[in-house]
Amino acid sequence: xxxxxxxxxxxxxxxxxxxxxxxxxxxxxxxxxxxxxxxxxxxxxxxxxxxxxxxxxxxxxxxxxxxxxxxxxxxxxxxxxxxxxxxxxxxxxxxxxxxxxxxxxxxxxxxxxxxxxxxxxxxxxxxxxxxxxxxxxxxxxxxxxxxxxxxxxxxxxxxxxxxxxxxxxxxxxxxxxxxxxxxxxxxxxxxxxxxxxxxxxxxxxxxxxxxxxxxxxxxxxxxxxxxxxxxxxxxxxxxxxxxxxxxxxxxxxxxxxxxxxxxxxxxxxxxxxxxxxxxxxxxxxxxxxxxxxxxxxxxxxxxxxxxxxxxxxxxxxxxxxxxxxxxxxxx
Numbered sequence: 001x002x003x004x005x006x007x008x009x010x011x012x013x014x015x016x017x018x019x020x021x022x023x024x025x026x027x028x029x030x031x032x033x034x035x036x037x038x039x040x041x042x043x044x045x046x047x048x049x050x051x052x053x054x055x056x057x058x059x060x061x062x063x064x065x066x067x068x069x070x071x072x073x074x075x076x077x078x079x080x081x082x083x084x085x086x087x088x089x090x091x092x093x094x095x096x097x098x099x100x101x102x103x104x105x106x107x108x109x110x111x112x113x114x115x116x117x118x119x120x121x122x123x124x125x126x127x128x129x130x131x132x133x134x135x136x137x138x139x140x141x142x143x144x145x146x147x148x149x150x151x152x153x154x155x156x157x158x159x160x161x162x163x164x165x166x167x168x169x170x171x172x173x174x175x176x177x178x179x180x181x182x183x184x185x186x187x188x189x190x191x192x193x194x195x196x197x198x199x200x201x202x203x204x205x206x207x208x209x210x211x212x213x214x215x216x217x218x219x220x221x222x223x224x225x226x227x228x229x230x231x232x233x234x235x236x237x238x239x240x241x242x243x244x245x246x247x248x249x250x251x252x253x254x255x256x257x258x259x260x261x262x263x264x265x266x267x268x269x270x271x272x273x274x275x276x277x278x279x280x281x282x283x284x285x286x287x288x289x290x291x292x293x294x295x296x297x298x299x300x301x302x303x304x305x306x307x308x309x310x311x312x313x314x315x316x317x318x319x320x321x322x323x324x325x326x327x328x329x330x331x
Contacts, residue, residue: 012043012304012306013047014307014310015294015296015307015312019249022290023048023104023105023107026244027104030054032052033057034056034107035060035094037091037107037232037236038108038113039066040061040066040114041114042059044107045081048107049080054080055080056082057077058082058083058095058098059081059082059084060084060086060090061086064085065138084098088228088236089231089232091232091239092235092238092239102242103239104241104244105245105246106245106246107248108249109249110225111225111251112136116136121133122138125188125215126192126209126211126215129187129188130189131188132145132148132188132191134215134219134222135223136223141223141224143222145184145186148176153173153174153176156172157170159221160173163216163226164214164218164220166214172194172198172199175194175197191211191215192211195214229255233259238324242317244317245314246314247314248312249311250313252309260293263286263288263313263315264288266284266286267288267315283318283319285317285318285319285321286318287315288313288314288315290314293312293313295310295311296310
C-alpha cells in the first residue's frame, strides 16, 4: 500500500545543510542552475530553491512516481523548477537540451530512495514481503524475479560477489537455483528465507539482516546502477561551468570508490612527473572540497538512520577541458 503522507514527512534529506553550503559559492549569480541528478521526493531541490531566490533547478529521476511527487511538491516554484524523466547518465544531454550551457552545480544522492524503500510493493526492502521487482523505473527492464529465475548459477554468483560483496555468494546462488527448480521465485520473503538458510549461523549473528547484501546486489544488477554511475560521473563533470561545483553522496563502498577515483583523477596533474614545466592543459581541472569522504554527525544519524552510511565528496571545476570547450562551442 502506498504511503499517503506528505513528501516532506516521508523523506529527510541527508546532509542537507552541508550540501547547500558546499554548493553556495557557485550559486551567487542571478542565472545559476543546479542539476539535482537524483531528484527523489525533492527534499534537496526544495531547500535549494528556498535558499537561493533566483536559482533554477533541473531535477532528474528515472522513477516516474518520484517525478510526479516532486513536481507536485515544487509546483509553487513555477518555472524555477523543471523535472525530467531520465537516468543520471543522461545528464550531459539533458543539460545541453534544457539549459543550453554548463551549469553552476550538480548534486547526486546515489542509491535507493526513501520513496522506493518505503513502498513495499516496489520490492526493495528485505524487511517486508512484496513482489520481487526492485526496478527504479517500473515501466522498463527486468525485475529481480526475472534475474533470480533466469540467470545461470555462475552468473548469480558473480552478481552477488561483485555488487553485494557477499562472501557466501556460491551458497546463496546454489540455494536459489534449487528453490526455483521447485517453483519460480516471486516474493521478497522467499528470498530472505533462502539467504538466511544458506548463510552459516555464526555469520548470521552479526551485521544486521543477512539478506542485505543480496538485496543490494540484485538492485544494482536490475537497474544497471554502477554502469550508469560510471557514465554519469564524467558526463556530470563536463556539464559544470568553470567555478561550478559537484556534490556526490554515496551509501556503499562500490559507488564511493567510483566517485573518489573520478574526482581524484580531475584533481591530479596529467603531466609526466619528469616534465620540467607543467603545461596548462595538464593541470588539474578540479579542486577537491572535502578531505576524504565526509560522514553524517552522530546527531543526524540518530534522527535519520539512513544517513549512517553516507559518504560525501565534492569538487569545484577550475578550468575547462578540451571536451568541455567543445561542448560549450568555445573550441
